[in-house]
Amino acid sequence: xxxxxxxxxxxxxxxxxxxxxxxxxxxxxxxxxxxxxxxxxxxxxxxxxxxxxxxxxxxxxxxxxxxxxxxxxxxxxxxxxxxxxxxxxxxxxxxxxxxxxxxxxxxxxxxxxxxxxxxxxxxxxxxxxxxxxxxxxxxxxxxxxxxxxxxxxxxxxxxxxxxxxxxxxxxxxxxxxxxxxxxxxxxxxxxxxxxxxxxxxxxxxxxxxxxxxxxxxxxxxxxxxx
Amino acid sequence: xxxxxxxxxxxxxxxxxxxxxxxxxxxxxxxxxxxxxxxxxxxxxxxxxxxxxxxxxxxxxxxxxxxxxxxxxxxxxxxxxxxxxxxxxxxxxxxxxxxxxxxxxxxxxxxxxxxxxxxxxxxxxxxxxxxxxxxxxxxxxxxxxxxxxxxxxxxxxxxxxxxxxxxxxxxxxxxxxxxxxxxxxxxxxxxxxxxxxxxxxxxxxxxxxxxxxxxxxxxxxxxxxx
DNA sequence: CGTGCTTTTGAAAATCATCAAGTATAGTGG
DNA sequence: CCACTATACTTGATGATTTTCAAAAGCACG
Numbered sequence: 001x002x003x004x005x006x007x008x009x010x011x012x013x014x015x016x017x018x019x020x021x022x023x024x025x026x027x028x029x030x031x032x033x034x035x036x037x038x039x040x041x042x043x044x045x046x047x048x049x050x051x052x053x054x055x056x057x058x059x060x061x062x063x064x065x066x067x068x069x070x071x072x073x074x075x076x077x078x079x080x081x082x083x084x085x086x087x088x089x090x091x092x093x094x095x096x097x098x099x100x101x102x103x104x105x106x107x108x109x110x111x112x113x114x115x116x117x118x119x120x121x122x123x124x125x126x127x128x129x130x131x132x133x134x135x136x137x138x139x140x141x142x143x144x145x146x147x148x149x150x151x152x153x154x155x156x157x158x159x160x161x162x163x164x165x166x167x168x169x170x171x172x173x174x175x176x177x178x179x180x181x182x183x184x185x186x187x188x189x190x191x192x193x194x195x196x197x198x199x200x201x202x203x204x205x206x207x208x209x210x211x212x213x214x215x216x217x218x219x220x221x222x223x224x225x226x
Numbered sequence: 227x228x229x230x231x232x233x234x235x236x237x238x239x240x241x242x243x244x245x246x247x248x249x250x251x252x253x254x255x256x257x258x259x260x261x262x263x264x265x266x267x268x269x270x271x272x273x274x275x276x277x278x279x280x281x282x283x284x285x286x287x288x289x290x291x292x293x294x295x296x297x298x299x300x301x302x303x304x305x306x307x308x309x310x311x312x313x314x315x316x317x318x319x320x321x322x323x324x325x326x327x328x329x330x331x332x333x334x335x336x337x338x339x340x341x342x343x344x345x346x347x348x349x350x351x352x353x354x355x356x357x358x359x360x361x362x363x364x365x366x367x368x369x370x371x372x373x374x375x376x377x378x379x380x381x382x383x384x385x386x387x388x389x390x391x392x393x394x395x396x397x398x399x400x401x402x403x404x405x406x407x408x409x410x411x412x413x414x415x416x417x418x419x420x421x422x423x424x425x426x427x428x429x430x431x432x433x434x435x436x437x438x439x440x441x442x443x444x445x446x447x448x449x450x451x452x
Numbered sequence: 453c454g455t456g457c458t459t460t461t462g463a464a465a466a467t468c469a470t471c472a473a474g475t476a477t478a479g480t481g482g
Numbered sequence: 483c484c485a486c487t488a489t490a491c492t493t494g495a496t497g498a499t500t501t502t503c504a505a506a507a508g509c510a511c512g
Contacts, residue, residue: 059362061450067362087355124350131357136285136293138364139409183365224287
């Protein structure tokens with residue numbers, strides 16, 4: 001609830017007083033790291049919001065190849081689906097806390113909170129823009145550019161959220177996850193980050209804490225201008 | 227207006243009688259092949275629906291690399307953007323016909339046609355699902371798998387739409403466009419299609435008319451099972 | 453029947469993947 | 483508390499898919 005969960009989540013559209021009623025419809029669930037809580041193809045009976053932690057959303061090919069389509073953190077709304085079954089999987093990256101709502105009550109919910117529909121449309125529109133950006137990354141950027149883009153994207157959106165030194169980011173997900181998100185292999189991620197470090201573009205406090213030392217050059221790299 | 231423009235377009239949510247009023251707000255525009263009608267970064271003053279022809283939506287990198295994020299054909303709604311400027315470009319692939327609406331009147335429009343908001347959410351949700359599928363393609367599929375997926379995707383959604391022989395598809399876009407959509411080069415597209423042809427999975431009446439001769443094997447290929 | 457553009461084909465090169473192994477890190481039980 | 487094991491991360495050598503560079507073939511249009 002700290003750092004903008006309310007401001008950025010779908011609840012942002014809801015009056016403070018109404019939050020009580022909304023909360024009554026939600027089932028809070030603790031999800032341990034590694035647990036899958038949405039499975040592709042399963043009937044889409046619920047939708048979710050993440051109240052703590054991080055989840056990865058992904059699709060699979062029959063032979064196990066995996067594409068992570070996004071990471072969802074605090075305040076993110078999950079489960080937008082027109083079809084009657086989920087089109088992706090969701091798994092907790094770290095121990096997380098989610099709120100579950102019944103999908104069949106979504107209609108009722110929207111009737112009760114009309115602003116919600118507008119808000120959902122905004123959420124969907126934003127995700128669509130992000131998805132297009134990711135398609136550009138996956139289809140046209142080099143490994144270096146992908147990693148730079150990823151690191152920078154991790155930086156924005158956590159303003160005031162953490163107690164990290166300025167310019168630092170935390171990577172709660174494993175290298176394998178980053179690889180499956182960027183359409184690369186673990187080895188390439190590792191090598192690329194090592195190279196970025198040797199070029200003093202980043203600094204690695206630990207595998208999970210990265211300092212973006214040369215923001216400008218990273219930015220240039222990420223946008224394909226280097 | 228034939229083959230489902232009304233059924234699949236956003237207007238599907240609107241009563242027949244109200245269509246008149248809606249039409250009064252729209253500016254029909256003829257867009258010749260090759261003309262750009264949405265430019266990334268420009269103020270998002272309008273939104274559009276395509277009433278004839280095909281458009282490509284794309285993003286660019288400063289050095290000219292291009293990623294086509296989708297092809298929009300009859301009935302498609304364009305311009306969902308929360309931000310005040312467009313996040314992508316749109317250009318007509320063939321001579322097309324579009325309807326332009328003022329964005330600032332969208333709110334009014336939605337107030338007049340409440341079903342519209344629901345409809346827009348559905349459109350956005352569907353596009354999101356398609357975008358995730360495309361991320362899987364761009365991040366994890368081989369060239370062969372991408373081309374097979376593309377051809378199959380072109381097949382569905384035109385049921386009863388054309389006078390083409392059963393199993394045939396038309397590709398209004400150039401090879402370069404297919405390449406930029408699939409994250410490959412023109413040469414790879416060409417080589418891959420030649421190979422699919424030599425394996426009797428497809429037949430090429432002309433560069434733009436393709437027959438999907440072996441639907442099952444194409445399907446297996448597209449889903450990574452071959 | 454050129455002229456220009458799209459598509460196709462060929463040869464060489466490059467980026468990234470694969471295979472393999474070493475190092476660090478965290479959690480577990482003695 | 484410390485060794486031990488499992489896992490994650492990193493590094494190296496090799497290889498393959500796809501890109502790049504180059505040019506020929508096909509088509510449309512004037």
